Amino acid sequence: MINKDKKPELLIPAGGLDTLKVAIDYGADAVYMGGQRFGLRAKADNFTIEEMREACRYVHSTGKKIYLTVNIFAHNDDIDGIKEYFRELHKAGLDRGDTKIDALLISDSGIFMLAKEMLPDIDIHISTQANNTNYLIYKFWYEHGATRVVAARELSLNEIKTIRDHIPEDMEIEAFMHGAMCISYSGRCLLSSYFTGRDANKGACTHPCRWKYSVVEEKRPGEYLPVEEDERGTYIFNSKDLCMIEYIPDMIAAGIDSFKVEGRMKTALYVAAVTRTYRKAIDDYYISEELYRSNMSYYKDEISACTYRQFTTGFYFHKPDEDTQIYDSNTYVNNYIYIGCVENVVEHDGKKLIVIHQKNKFVVGDRLSIMDFDRDNIDVVVEDIFDEKMTPMESAPHPKQLLYISLDHAEGIKQGMIIRAKRP
Numbered sequence: 001m002i003n004k005d006k007k008p009e010l011l012i013p014a015g016g017l018d019t020l021k022v023a024i025d026y027g028a029d030a031v032y033m034g035g036q037r038f039g040l041r042a043k044a045d046n047f048t049i050e051e052m053r054e055a056c057r058y059v060h061s062t063g064k065k066i067y068l069t070v071n072i073f074a075h076n077d078d079i080d081g082i083k084e085y086f087r088e089l090h091k092a093g094l095d096r097g098d099t100k101i102d103a104l105l106i107s108d109s110g111i112f113m114l115a116k117e118m119l120p121d122i123d124i125h126i127s128t129q130a131n132n133t134n135y136l137i138y139k140f141w142y143e144h145g146a147t148r149v150v151a152a153r154e155l156s157l158n159e160i161k162t163i164r165d166h167i168p169e170d171m172e173i174e175a176f177m178h179g180a181m182c183i184s185y186s187g188r189c190l191l192s193s194y195f196t197g198r199d200a201n202k203g204a205c206t207h208p209c210r211w212k213y214s215v216v217e218e219k220r221p222g223e224y225l226p227v228e229e230d231e232r233g234t235y236i237f238n239s240k241d242l243c244m245i246e247y248i249p250d251m252i253a254a255g256i257d258s259f260k261v262e263g264r265m266k267t268a269l270y271v272a273a274v275t276r277t278y279r280k281a282i283d284d285y286y287i288s289e290e291l292y293r294s295n296m297s298y299y300k301d302e303i304s305a306c307t308y309r310q311f312t313t314g315f316y317f318h319k320p321d322e323d324t325q326i327y328d329s330n331t332y333v334n335n336y337i338y339i340g341c342v343e344n345v346v347e348h349d350g351k352k353l354i355v356i357h358q359k360n361k362f363v364v365g366d367r368l369s370i371m372d373f374d375r376d377n378i379d380v381v382v383e384d385i386f387d388e389k390m391t392p393m394e395s396a397p398h399p400k401q402l403l404y405i406s407l408d409h410a411e412g413i414k415q416g417m418i419i420r421a422k423r424p
């Protein structure tokens, strides 16, 4: 029996202001962002203090929530900087009013203590990096004032259910629903530090788990002997991505309050596709299980249309086995090209023109697909392309160029919609 009063939160990553707006427009209940310091994912755009203020205002104006990651494991040398950072957040009003961050996402108990002292009005969620594997950990954090704990990725749904049964009702459980997996135990990976000096636990992972490895015999430099577990190949560390679109009822039954999507470095196209699909699937399930099951092929097609590796259910039903890794390639499957986001729709010479900053090349005559916020796609053909001086162009080869596009029809196209093109 599902609790119709308590729909789980759909929590989407925001690598920058653009993707944050896309996530909200396509149906996220909450977003999480990183500041320019002390949040994992150093390679994401991340938010300046002023951008955080803008992000909070925007998210709150839609009635949604916004969280900030401060989830590094700090060394002694980091402490003064973290204090200064928390002072900056307070000074910028990020702990009050319409610019208040709804929660900080923290791994380190020392940073937790500092946040409690310096930003007492902001809720604290305990990051998955803190390895939250049993109900005593949840109780510990509850008693210390955390309102939510993110489940360790290594937990099964049965274990999460047991945690739910042992913790207070108002303590929230957040768990990953979709996104990349590490082959290491969460937050305990030294591959990137070892190979490149860039620390995964400080947000700078260079993903050596996806590299191609060979064996070299000392006296035969340059002769690469393949590392093969079997005939499938050599990418022995390369995990499939988590995807739980088929198991929303199981996630709800386990007592999970917030469904989290991984990936603060993903494109707006990925964010739009994943958010819209999970939004639709959750809402359908809350209308009826029959509706949810009947739309499964739509969800799977849409999820597969965005950038992904191959899918796994991670640890949720059993421990990962040899089928959880990808052996023959380290590349993504990628069915669509990101063309841009509708920034405006303007009238010119009696025609509606779509304004975008181009992300990938397209030409006059191309078929494009515009992602409606709800579910459908608006299929269009490019009739004309103009540059910012309204000079006609046959193609749009320059990334980030401001363009005006005339389409064969423009009904229903709104600001914020993502434009994509099917790969040939």
Ligand code: SF4
Pocket: 181, 182, 183, 184, 189, 190, 191, 192, 200, 205, 206, 207, 208, 209, 210
């Ligand atoms: S190298 Fe791979 S397994 Fe290690 S932290 Fe980075 S993504 Fe995770």
